[in-house]
Amino acid sequence: MSFWNVFWLIIVSFAFIAYLMVMFNIIIDLFRDRDTSGGLKAVWFICLIFFPFLTAVVYLIARGPGMAQRQSAAMDRAKSAQDDYIRSVAGASSTEQIAQAKSLLESGAISQAEFDALKAKALS
DSSP: OOHHHHHHHHHHHHHHHHHHHHHHHHHHHHHHOSSSOHHHHHHHHHHHHHSHHHHHHHHHHHHHHHHHHHHHHHHHHHHHHHHHHHHHHHTSOHHHHHHHHHHHHHHTSSOHHHHHHHHHHHHO
16 A cells, blocks of 8 residues: 555545534534424434535534534533532531442442541541
8 A cells, every 4th residue: 555545545534534523413413402393303314314415514504503502501501410419419418428428338339448538528
């Protein structure tokens, strides 16, 4: 295999992977969008199968800004859920924290040393 064949293979592989990433992002965005009807989602999906490049370009032009907003909203919801969980765990009383740690120890999720560290932290 010559240098140019390897070089061309790398370029084509990169383009194919980029194409797959765009297609999966479009499909994920279609399923994430709650405002679009199921029928319209099916039309977009079928067009992606039969006319992939053209449909991807049209979708990115027509719905690109909405994709960014939906992604940002999903990230905000995940961060909010994580913050709520952290607040609920941190806001628990020391006995609740020790009880949670004890259940983790009994399930095998943490070791005795980790349980002792959590218990000391809850009591401090």
